[in-house]
Amino acid sequence: xxxxxxxxxxxxxxxxxxxxxxxxxxxxxxxxxxxxxxxxxxxxxxxxxxxxxxxxxxxxxxxxxxxxxxxxxxxxxxxxxxxxxxxxxxxxxxxxxxxxxxxxxxxxxxxxxxxxxxxxxxxxxxxxxxxxxxxxxxxxxxxxxxxxxxxxxxxxxxxxxxxxxxxxxxxxxxxxxxxxxxxxxxxxxxxxxxxxxxxxxxxxxxxxxxxxxxxxxxxxxxxxxxxxxxxxxxxxxxxxxxxxxxxxxxxxxxxxxxxxxxxxxxxxxxxxxxxxxxxxxxxxxxxxxxxxxxxxxxxxxxxxxxxxxxxxxxxxxxxxxxxxxxxxxxxxxxxxxxxxxxxxxxxxxxxxxxxxxxxxxxxxxxxxxxxxxxxxxxxxxxxxxxxxxxxxxxxxxxxxxxxxxxxxxxxxxxxxxxxxxxxxxxxxxxxxxxxxxxxxxxxxxxxxxxxxxxxxxxxxxxxxxxxxxxxxxxxxxxxxxxxxxxxxxxxxxxxxxxxxxxxx
Ligand SMILES: Nc1ncnc2c1ncn2[C@@H]1O[C@H](COP(=O)(O)OP(=O)(O)O)[C@@H](O)[C@H]1O
Ligand SMILES: [Mg+2]
Numbered sequence: 001x002x003x004x005x006x007x008x009x010x011x012x013x014x015x016x017x018x019x020x021x022x023x024x025x026x027x028x029x030x031x032x033x034x035x036x037x038x039x040x041x042x043x044x045x046x047x048x049x050x051x052x053x054x055x056x057x058x059x060x061x062x063x064x065x066x067x068x069x070x071x072x073x074x075x076x077x078x079x080x081x082x083x084x085x086x087x088x089x090x091x092x093x094x095x096x097x098x099x100x101x102x103x104x105x106x107x108x109x110x111x112x113x114x115x116x117x118x119x120x121x122x123x124x125x126x127x128x129x130x131x132x133x134x135x136x137x138x139x140x141x142x143x144x145x146x147x148x149x150x151x152x153x154x155x156x157x158x159x160x161x162x163x164x165x166x167x168x169x170x171x172x173x174x175x176x177x178x179x180x181x182x183x184x185x186x187x188x189x190x191x192x193x194x195x196x197x198x199x200x201x202x203x204x205x206x207x208x209x210x211x212x213x214x215x216x217x218x219x220x221x222x223x224x225x226x227x228x229x230x231x232x233x234x235x236x237x238x239x240x241x242x243x244x245x246x247x248x249x250x251x252x253x254x255x256x257x258x259x260x261x262x263x264x265x266x267x268x269x270x271x272x273x274x275x276x277x278x279x280x281x282x283x284x285x286x287x288x289x290x291x292x293x294x295x296x297x298x299x300x301x302x303x304x305x306x307x308x309x310x311x312x313x314x315x316x317x318x319x320x321x322x323x324x325x326x327x328x329x330x331x332x333x334x335x336x337x338x339x340x341x342x343x344x345x346x347x348x349x350x351x352x353x354x355x356x357x358x359x360x361x362x363x364x365x366x367x368x369x370x371x372x373x374x375x376x377x378x379x380x381x382x383x384x385x386x387x388x389x390x391x392x393x394x395x396x397x398x399x400x401x402x403x404x405x406x407x408x409x410x411x412x413x414x415x416x417x418x419x420x421x422x423x424x425x426x427x428x429x430x431x432x433x434x435x436x437x438x439x440x441x442x443x444x445x446x447x448x449x450x451x452x453x454x455x456x457x458x459x460x461x462x463x464x465x466x467x468x469x470x471x472x473x474x475x476x477x478x479x480x481x482x483x484x485x486x487x488x489x490x491x492x493x494x495x496x497x498x499x500x501x502x503x504x
Contacts, residue, residue: 001061001078001156002027003048003188008057010043017043018054019212027156030179030189032203034196036231036420037378039209041192042084045159048190049081050074061157075101080150081159082143084192094137094145095130101153120148124178140171147178158182159190164198176202194420196227228423248274250309250406250438251295257303258294263287263462265294267304270457270467274406274436277429278467279443279453282482286459288442289411295440296328296409297321309406325404331411331442333393338385344368344396345381351400375399375428391421398428405432410441414448426452446475446482460484 003025010018017040025031033041046052048059050068058065061077068074074081092100099113117130126144128137137145143163150158160179164172179202183189193199199206200222207217208230216230251272258265265287272278280288293299295306297318305314308324318328330337338347348371349364368381377395379388388396394417401408413429414422429439430452443449449456455467458481465481480486 001188002063003079003157003190004058004060004063005044005048006058006060008044008047009055010040010047010052011055016212018047021057021209021214023207023214025157025188025190027188028183028186029204030183030191030202032199032206033190033192033209034194034199034206034227034231035209036194036424037376038211039194039231040212041194041209042161043212044209045081045161045190045192048074048157049079049159051081075150075153075155078154078156079159080153080155080157082146082150082161082163084161084165091133091135093130094128094132094134097134097145098130098149098152101149116152117148120151124148124181125174126178138167138171140167140175143167143171143175144178151182155187157188157190159192161192162194163191164193164195172198194231195418196224196420197418200224200227228420231420232423232427246274246436248436249307250274250276251440252307252310253295253304254307255304256291256294256301256306258290258299258301260290260299263290265291265459265462265464268457268464269304272438272440274438275433276454277433277439277441277452279441279449279456279470280459281443281446281449281456281478282459284444286482287462287464288457288459291457291459291464292409292411292440292442293328295407296326298328325402325406326409327401327405327407328409329397329401329411329413331415333390333397337397338393340386341384343382343384344372344377344379347385347396347400348381351402371399372396376424391417391424394421394425398425401432405437408432408437408439410439412443413441414445415443422448446478450475450478458482460487463487 005021005023008018008021021044033044035041043052047054050071050073059068060066066077068077068079095110095114095117098117099110114130121128124144124147126148128141128144134142134145147158163175167175179189179191191199191203205217205219206222206227208215208227210231218227249271251270253268253270256268268291280292282288290299294301297313297316297320301314305312307313308321308326311324313321313324345361345365345368348368352367365381372379372381375395375398377388377399378392385393385396394413414425417425433439450470450473453470456470456473456478457467458465458478460482477486
C-alpha cells in the first residue's frame with residue numbers, strides 16, 4: 001500500500017515535534033526514518049498509526065485521504081505499529097495475545113487460529129511456541145509475536161520504532177530478514193532508527209528528521225558523512241581542529257615522571273595550548289592511564305613539574321587541581337562518575353558549589369531540566385542515572401561539567417557508544433575547546449584518536465613518543481607504534497619524521 005504524509009504539523013506546548021513534513025512511501029519498500037533523539041520520529045509514526053492526531057496535514061493511502069482517529073482505526077486501514085517502548089503484555093499465552101485484536105469477531109475456531117499462527121511463524125522463520133506465556137518471551141520474541149499479530153490483522157503498512165534496541169544480534173538478523181520479506185510481499189515498511197548502520201544496511205530510502213523538520217532524503221549507496229551532516233547539521237564539524245585562537249598555555253609539563261608497581265613513565269615534557277586536544281594511545285595498561293591521572297593530581301608524580309595555567313601544582317591533590325579548573329571524567333561512568341540511586345536533579349545539586357545550608361530543590365530541578373534539553377539527554381530530572389542508556393549517561397556527565405574549565409581529562413569518552421552518540425559527544429567537547437578548554441583523552445579506538453586529536457602521544461610499556469601531529473599520522477603507523485614497532489632504538493633518535501609538535 002502506498003502511503004503519503006502531506007504537510008504534517010504537531011506541537012506539544014512549545015515543542016515543535018513535526019513541522020511541515022511531506023513524505024511518500026511506496027508499497028514494497030523499506031523507508032528509513034533517521035534522526036537524533038528528540039528529532040520527532042516517533043511523533044510522526046504515532047500520527048500515522050492513530051496514537052496522535054496531527055495539528056494539521058493529511059494522510060493518503062493509495063492516493064485517497066483518510067482520517068485516522070485511533071490505533072484501532074489505523075489497523076482497519078491496514079496500518080500497524082510496533083512501539084519503541086512496548087506496552088505491557090498481560091500474563092497470557094502467545095496464542096491468546098495473537099487473537100486478541102480479533103476477539104468477538106473471530107471467524108474461526110481457536111484450532112484454525114493456531115494453524116494460521118504456525119503457518120505465519122514458519123514463513124518468517126520465527127520459532128515461537130503458541131502455548132508459552134508472553135511474559136516469558138524476550139524482547140525480540142515479543143517483537144516477532146507482534147509482527148505476526150499485525151499481519152494476521154491485515155496490516156499492509158508496518159511501522160517499526162527503534163526495533164533493534166534491546167535485542168540480540170541473531171534476533172536482529174531475523175528481524176531484518178522479516179522486514180525484507182514484508183517489503184518483497186508488497187507491504188510498505190517504515191523503519192525508525194537513530195542508528196546509521198542499521199538504516200544503511202536495510203533501507204531502500206532514508207528520510208532524515210532534525211528538530212521536527214524533514215531535512216533531507218537519501219538513497220543507496222549511502223554516504224555516511226552526508227547522513228551525519230543531515231542528522232546533526234552542518235554547523236557541527238567535529239573533525240575540525242579549532243584551538244581557541246589565543247596563544248595561551250594551559251598545561252606545561254617538564255620532565256614529568258610517574259610510576260606504579262609495574263610501570264615507569266619517564267621525563268615527559270609538553271606544552272599544551274588552550275583549545276588543544278591531546279590523544280593518548282596505547283594498549284590498555286601501557287602507561288597512558290597512569291599519565292592521564294598524574295596530569296590531574298590523582299596519581300603522585302615522582303619527578304618533574306606540572307603547571308596549570310601558569311601555576312605550579314606539582315604534588316597537589318585532585319581537589320586542588322579541581323579548584324584550578326581541571327576536571328576528570330572516568331571510563332567507569334556508574335562506578336566513579338555518577339552516583340547510582342540518585343536522580344539527575346540530585347546530581348546537579350551535588351555538582352553545583354553548595355551555596356548555603358539549605359538545598360534549593362526547585363533550582364536544582366530547573367537546572368537539570370535546562371541541561372537535559374541542552375545536552376539532549378533522554379530522560380527526566382526524576383530519572384535515576386542507572387536507568388539511562390550508556391550514551392545518555394555520558395551526555396549527563398558532560399552536562400554536569402562546570403561551565404568554567406581549563407582542562408578536561410577523559411578516559412575512553414565514547415567506549416560502548418554508538419556512532420551518533422560519539423559524534424554528539426565530540427561535537428560538544430569541540431565546542432568547549434573553541435571556548436578555550438584543552439583536553440587530554442585516553443582511547444583504544446584508533447579512529448577516535450586520529451579524528452579528534454590535534455596531537456597524539458603513543459605509550460608502549462611505559463615508553464612515550466613525543467607528541468605527534470595527528471594530521472601526519474595514519475591508522476597503520478599508529479597501530480605499529482601501539483604494538484611496539486617503529487620505536488627508536490638509540491636515545492635521541494626520532495620516532496618518525498613527524499614528531500615536531502609545537503611546544504614539544
Ligand atoms: N506526548 C508528548 N508530550 C510532550 N512532548 C512530547 C511528547 N512526545 C514527544 N514529545 C516531544 O516531541 C519531541 C520529539 O519527540 P519524539 O517524536 O519522541 O522524537 P524521536 O522519536 O525522534 O526521539 C521531543 O522534544 C519530545 O520531548
Ligand atoms: Mg522515538
